[in-house]
Amino acid sequence: MATRAASVRDAAIKTGETCATKLQDGLTTTTQTFAALMTQAEEINRDRAELGEEATLKLLTKCQANVRALCMVEAQQQAHKSSLAGLRTELPEEVVPAELQRVFAESLKKHTEAHASKADVDQRREMRRLRALMTGEAAEEGMDEGGDEGDDDVMMTQQTITNIKCPILQMPMRPSGDMRPMTPKTGHASSCVYSFQGISSLLKRGASCDCPMNGCNAKVLKGGLVEAKEMLKKIKEMEDDGE
Ligand SMILES: [Zn+2]
Structure with missing residues (x-):
């Protein structure tokens, strides 16, 4: 029985490591998608005069939503990766197949919580750049790494929402x-x-x-x-x- 449990464990770890490699590919794709989205945003900004202000803002808002969604995907991928990478240390010595799923689900939950609490989407370089494009403060070429002025209405609203967000759930907190x-x-x-x-x-x-x-x-x-x-x-x- 002990041998069988050990082989279940080994097989699980091996499968986990294969999955982790695939996930790395997924993360690379995510990074490329971020870059593609930002290129798109820069192009929209370049054609601003032609598109008109309203259409430009609409398109940039869409970019923003996509970046936000992609951030979620990335956090999930990272959590998956951490869980898989941790299998070797987190799996009990003797594990039966029926337990495997539960152990992994618990690990994934833990890692997802950790990654979600760390990801401050609004402070990401991509989101800051998009905000700058939307407010028309992006006259300068290239990515603006400088400090935000925060005196713009749109920026203020974004900032305030960030400030009252629960760092664990990434949702605005309420008075009660x-x-x-x-x-x-x-x-x-x-x-x-x-x-x-x-x-x-x-x-x-x-x-x-x-x-x-x-x-x-x-x-x-x-x-x-x-x-x-x-x-x-x-x-x-x-x-x-x-x-
Ligand atoms: Zn504390």
Whole structure:
């Protein structure tokens, strides 16, 4: 029995490694698609006068939606890759085929959460460039790596939405309900803020979890969360502005 389990494990690892190689091809394709989309956007911008402002903005908005969707694809591919690459260390010594799927599904979920919380789509170079093209601030040639001025209306809106986004779920937080902002009572920076739903999903399996904020190494305790007052104020202000 032990031998059989070991061979199941070996076969799974081998298959996983083959898949990981294929996924790498997929990621390369994704990178190429990003580049193709950006070339398209630059061409649209070049033909701006001919297309007219309205059509240009429409087309660029479409590019933006495509880049956003592609970011999701990329995050999923990366999560898949991490899960597959981790099989060797994450698979138990003796694993039966029936368990394999569950182990992998759990691993994938964990990696997807990790990648999703790291991906700040709006701060991507591609998205920044598209915003610059849309606002007509892209008079200069080439990719603009410089700091955003943030004084434009479109930019402000984008920025504000980014600011009230739950870093775990990548969705705007709300003043109440499951998407309300929470923060650890002690031991974290005041910028460690996430939605109730998001942090709850990370705390499902234990009494504590690593703080999902980049650069924060503190633990988040299940009972140690309080309402994030500052963020709450910001969200309310923003929702008031929008109405
Ligand atoms: Zn933290």
